[in-house]
Amino acid sequence: MKKLLCMVMLFMTGLLQQVYAQDRALSGKVTDRATGQGLPGVTVQVKGTTLGTATNADGSFSLSVPPSASTLIISSIGYTSVEQPIGDNTTFTIGLATDVKQLDEVVVSGLASTVKRSNLANAVASVSAQELYGSTRPATLDAALNGKIVGANISSTSGAPGGGVSVQLRGISTLTGNVQPLYIIDGVYAVSQEIGNGAGSSAFTGASSLTTRTTQDNGTNRISDLNPADIESIEVLKGPSAAAIYGQRANAGVIIIKTKRGAAGQTSINISQDLGFQGIQRYIGHEDFTPEKITLVDGTGPAANAEKAALAAAQASGKIYDYEKEVFGNIGFLRNTNMSISGGSDRTKFYASGSNTREDGIVKNTNYTRSSVRLNVDQKIGSRIDLGISAGYFNTTNRRSFFGNDNNGVSVGYNLLSIRSYDELHKDPVTGLFPDSPRTGDNPLAIVERAINEETTNRVTTSGNTTIRIIDSENSSLRLSVQGGIDYAGSGALLALPSDLQSQQSSANPGVARVASNQFFNYNLQSFLAYDWKLGSLAFSSQVGATRLGLNVKQQFSQGQNLAPGPLQPDRGTIVTQNTNIQDETDVGYVAQQEINFQDRVVATGGIRLDKSSRNGDPKKLYAFPKVSLALNLTKFDFFSINNVSQVKLRAAYGETGGVAFFNSTFSPLNSISTGGYVGLIPSVLVGNPKIGPERATELEGGIDLGFFNNRLSFEATVYNKKVIDIIQTYNTASGTGVQSIRAFPVGDLRNRGLELSLSVTPVQSTNFRWTSTTQFWLNRSLVTRLIVPTANLNPGFGSNYGTTFFALNESPTRWYGSPNLPASETPFLLTRYGEAQPTFQMSYLNSFTLFKNLDVSFLLHWKKDSYTSNLTVTNQDGFGTSKDWSEPYTQPDGSVVPLGEARQSFKADYYIQNSGYVRLREASIYYSLPSELRASLFNNFVKSLRVGVSGNNLLTWTKYKGYDPEVSNFGSTNTQAQVDVVGYPSTRRVFFTLQLGF
Numbered sequence: 001m002k003k004l005l006c007m008v009m010l011f012m013t014g015l016l017q018q019v020y021a022q023d024r025a026l027s028g029k030v031t032d033r034a035t036g037q038g039l040p041g042v043t044v045q046v047k048g049t050t051l052g053t054a055t056n057a058d059g060s061f062s063l064s065v066p067p068s069a070s071t072l073i074i075s076s077i078g079y080t081s082v083e084q085p086i087g088d089n090t091t092f093t094i095g096l097a098t099d100v101k102q103l104d105e106v107v108v109s110g111l112a113s114t115v116k117r118s119n120l121a122n123a124v125a126s127v128s129a130q131e132l133y134g135s136t137r138p139a140t141l142d143a144a145l146n147g148k149i150v151g152a153n154i155s156s157t158s159g160a161p162g163g164g165v166s167v168q169l170r171g172i173s174t175l176t177g178n179v180q181p182l183y184i185i186d187g188v189y190a191v192s193q194e195i196g197n198g199a200g201s202s203a204f205t206g207a208s209s210l211t212t213r214t215t216q217d218n219g220t221n222r223i224s225d226l227n228p229a230d231i232e233s234i235e236v237l238k239g240p241s242a243a244a245i246y247g248q249r250a251n252a253g254v255i256i257i258k259t260k261r262g263a264a265g266q267t268s269i270n271i272s273q274d275l276g277f278q279g280i281q282r283y284i285g286h287e288d289f290t291p292e293k294i295t296l297v298d299g300t301g302p303a304a305n306a307e308k309a310a311l312a313a314a315q316a317s318g319k320i321y322d323y324e325k326e327v328f329g330n331i332g333f334l335r336n337t338n339m340s341i342s343g344g345s346d347r348t349k350f351y352a353s354g355s356n357t358r359e360d361g362i363v364k365n366t367n368y369t370r371s372s373v374r375l376n377v378d379q380k381i382g383s384r385i386d387l388g389i390s391a392g393y394f395n396t397t398n399r400r401s402f403f404g405n406d407n408n409g410v411s412v413g414y415n416l417l418s419i420r421s422y423d424e425l426h427k428d429p430v431t432g433l434f435p436d437s438p439r440t441g442d443n444p445l446a447i448v449e450r451a452i453n454e455e456t457t458n459r460v461t462t463s464g465n466t467t468i469r470i471i472d473s474e475n476s477s478l479r480l481s482v483q484g485g486i487d488y489a490g491s492g493a494l495l496a497l498p499s500d501l502q503s504q505q506s507s508a509n510p511g512v513a514r515v516a517s518n519q520f521f522n523y524n525l526q527s528f529l530a531y532d533w534k535l536g537s538l539a540f541s542s543q544v545g546a547t548r549l550g551l552n553v554k555q556q557f558s559q560g561q562n563l564a565p566g567p568l569q570p571d572r573g574t575i576v577t578q579n580t581n582i583q584d585e586t587d588v589g590y591v592a593q594q595e596i597n598f599q600d601r602v603v604a605t606g607g608i609r610l611d612k613s614s615r616n617g618d619p620k621k622l623y624a625f626p627k628v629s630l631a632l633n634l635t636k637f638d639f640f641s642i643n644n645v646s647q648v649k650l651r652a653a654y655g656e657t658g659g660v661a662f663f664n665s666t667f668s669p670l671n672s673i674s675t676g677g678y679v680g681l682i683p684s685v686l687v688g689n690p691k692i693g694p695e696r697a698t699e700l701e702g703g704i705d706l707g708f709f710n711n712r713l714s715f716e717a718t719v720y721n722k723k724v725i726d727i728i729q730t731y732n733t734a735s736g737t738g739v740q741s742i743r744a745f746p747v748g749d750l751r752n753r754g755l756e757l758s759l760s761v762t763p764v765q766s767t768n769f770r771w772t773s774t775t776q777f778w779l780n781r782s783l784v785t786r787l788i789v790p791t792a793n794l795n796p797g798f799g800s801n802y803g804t805t806f807f808a809l810n811e812s813p814t815r816w817y818g819s820p821n822l823p824a825s826e827t828p829f830l831l832t833r834y835g836e837a838q839p840t841f842q843m844s845y846l847n848s849f850t851l852f853k854n855l856d857v858s859f860l861l862h863w864k865k866d867s868y869t870s871n872l873t874v875t876n877q878d879g880f881g882t883s884k885d886w887s888e889p890y891t892q893p894d895g896s897v898v899p900l901g902e903a904r905q906s907f908k909a910d911y912y913i914q915n916s917g918y919v920r921l922r923e924a925s926i927y928y929s930l931p932s933e934l935r936a937s938l939f940n941n942f943v944k945s946l947r948v949g950v951s952g953n954n955l956l957t958w959t960k961y962k963g964y965d966p967e968v969s970n971f972g973s974t975n976t977q978a979q980v981d982v983v984g985y986p987s988t989r990r991v992f993f994t995l996q997l998g999f
Contacts, residue, residue: 023064028092041263047071056265112528119603121629121651122242123718127234135925136951140224147844147862150776155967159987160400161359162368169238169253171752171780181253186390188485191520225394227372229338232260240699241655244627247611248658262351267343269999276334276992285884297881314422332360351376370396384469394459405982409441409503413983418880442503452496459489476533487522496568511563521552541595553583601636615660617691629653647707658694665744685740696725712762722752749786770850779841803870803913818909835868837979860923869916869979916966918959925951945998953990
């Protein structure tokens with residue numbers, strides 16, 4: 001009996017233990033604390049494990065947890081995370097407060113790790129999907145960043161459809177090569193080069209020196225291929241202290257782009273349709289002619305008499321035209337269509353989207369189209385393996401016509417400056433032929449209609465990642481992360497000038513067509529071991545790994561001249577020229593990083609990257625790029641008890657990055673020669689540098705972050721000192737050496753110092769009204785601190801009358817110098833010193849309002865203070881007598897009075913170097929969301945959301961600049977020549993009407 005009783009008791013004890021060990025079912029709802037509305041997509045996770053789920057469309061969730069589970073962590077982007085004790089409860093209602101500064105958001109701290117923003121030691125800028133695409137519809141992704149990143153100098157380089165945008169982070173990082181930041185798209189090292197097709201070069205019209213690329217083509221950055229509606233967030237590592245982990249490709253900073261991904265819960269479908277229009281921002285105007293003005297401009301000879309007769313005839317027949325408005329007065333239709341579907345389970349999540357965009361320009365026959373599809377899938381295999389795939393396909397087409405400097409005789413804007421209002425340029429309705437322009441190389445109306453400059457790009461970006469959790473416990477975890485990606489961009493361009501155009505009729509070989517092809521293939525592979533472990537109050541995050549990056553480039557064109565009648569194809573010419581450029585380069589890097597976190601009070605990080613590159617003189621040599629940082633959260637310490645102060649963080653960071661020399665810089669090319677019927681090779685006067693290494697940048701950054709009233713008021717201040725060492729440039733040698741130039745030579749050092757301030761405020765946060773406001777301020781000062789070669793003229797093309805820049809000791813490389821000449825005792829350059837192309841400072845002011853939970857209003861003002869541009873547009877107008885104030889009287893120093901336009905032709909650079917600062921209303925919008933009760937009654941809950949609105953870009957601009965736009969420039973893709981204005985494609989103001997539906 002005793003044995004039987006013992007057996008029963010043991011059985012009952014085991015049964016009770018088994019029952020007790022069963023998982024518990026928890027359920028609940030997560031809401032916005034301010035509005036009470038359910039929040040979809042919120043992560044609900046058991047603390048210390050990977051077990052979790054996400055809330056569905058109305059914010060509810062259900063989850064089975066083991067008996068050892070004690071706490072739930074509830075987190076969502078834009079809200080403060082909550083740790084909810086479980087206790088004996090099985091149902092929960094949890095309200096999340098809006099996190100103004102998003103301090104629980106994680107940002108990149110390494111290639112395989114992240115860190116909470118509250119613990120970050122760098123001023124890493126973040127742009128959310130709402131900030132990027134929530135207000136209005138940017139033409140391109142890079143354009144959407146303008147005015148939203150403190151520390152960035154972002155400007156449009158062309159107003160043409162599809163844009164052209166220059167992004168400069170924390171000043172000048174290089175003088176040559178790719179000056180744009182490194183873009184990372186879901187782990188893929190992206191193709192971001194701006195590649196010209198020759199449209200801005202004299203080569204296209206038949207000069208002996210042919211090229212496939214010039215700095216005056218003003219093409220688009222390939223980052224414009226991405227659909228902004230697919231972006232979840234963007235992080236900007238502005239300087240070497242934050243970007244050191246990316247090594248020798250990060251001198252110009254790093255922009256990390258994360259696309260949207262699915263969340264567990266009910267499948268959601270979102271559709272948006274935008275319809276809009278765009279028109280020119282401003283006309284520069286012109287002045288009509290009178291017989292008296294013709295005498296002033298043309299004199300009194302037979303030619304002047306013929307002009308007067310033509311004027312009289314045109315006036316009598318009513319044929320006085322405003323050609324500027326005729327060419328630039330088109331109202332361009334805009335259309336964006338986006339559709340996405342996302343959802344999944346705890347184990348499989350997906351996001352798929354498709355989009356189509358079309359923008360018609362303000363010049364006829366110019367437009368931009370983009371179609372894209374995307375698929376992102378995340379899959380859990382068992383409890384320890386996570387897989388992720390991101391894939392996107394993009395097809396874009398640009399038709400931009402010919403603008404900018406008149407290197408080839410066909411620039412529409414340049415030719416328009418000379419046209420008089422009584423000139424007849426319109427097409428003959430019977431013959432269909434355009435008359436010749438009496439003043440320029442070609443008829444601008446004929447160029448708009450008949451000349452061809454178009455480019456089509458097909459692009460694929462794909463990445464895959466695998467994370468294997470080798471150890472996964474509460475106090476330690478070891479994971480292996482493997483990631484790879486490719487980015488292929490293939491572009492085909494057609495440039496053509498039919499043989500019957502005026503500019504071709506005067507050519508020895510009339511008619512020219514060029515077919516250009518650019519193929520870029522980027523690939524990257526990386527593998528990392530990351531170990532997180534605890535030792536008492538210290539948390540450690542260790543990682544080691546390796547990366548391999550490759551870039552394959554093939555550029556070629558075929559050009560035919562003296563074309564036979566018929567299709568515009570190079571092979572129909574009697575003179576056919578071909579050119580091919582092939583590049584193949586590889587980088588390999590090794591990375592180690594250690595982070596130590598003491599209770600979120602003190603966070604220290606140290607790391608190093610070792611890189612080698614086939615572009616360096618010694619492709620096997622490893623270059624070291626270290627980093628170290630420290631963040632001190634004073635409010636986390638027990639002694640800190642100041643009421644209403646929610647954050648005081650001191651931070652400091654140091655890091656180094658690199659910029660490899662341009663391709664082929666190590667080699668000295670050979671020239672072909674023919675002697676006695678034999679072909680041979682001889683050395684050229686261009687010499688390579690077999691010892692060349694990467695440019696290096698070092699940066700010391702320090703700052704303070706303050707938060708008050710639960711971070712409803714927050715302030716960030718950052719100062720930095722960024723040095724670029726061994727800047728590489730082609731060095732022209734003395735004529736007696738027998739060598740003309742060295743292809744890549746370290747000429748000196750450059751320093752950038754700057755200040756960045758950001759103030760975010762939520763003045764009102766109530767059930768029926770919410771107001772958030774962000775003010776940003778930043779400035780940068782550049783200075784050459786070391787020079788080992790003679791002073792170099794960086795912008796010699798247009799001469800000192802219009803301004804030039806120098807790479808000179810103790811000077812900024814973007815400082816303008818120009819006529820009149822001064823004695824050597826006053827300036828080492830014998831020229832007058834003028835203003836800086838870099839602005840004195842920039843400010844942005846972003847405000848968002850939500851009224852009665854359904855009405856959203858926002859606007860973004862951007863102020864660029866005192867940025868100077870060399871304006872060649874005005875001098876061309878004066879020379880042709882068409883400027884709108886040409887006839888205004890001007891009193892010269894000798895007392896004589898002459899027309900202002902005539903006098904200005906002898907003015908010095910102080911007139912042509914103009915202040916192009918501005919204040920611009922970059923974005924403004926108003927949206928209305930249908931209330932849930934009304935929506936339910938109308939659509940029976942079939943439609944989950946319905947939103948309508950109107951928005952605009954660049955609606956107002958206040959500036960004293962005399963050109964079409966203070967941003968648009970001729971050399972926009974360069975650092976030191978960017979702000980030269982030679983009649984670029986004018987910028988526009990854009991208005992959209994939007995309908996958004998969610999199912």
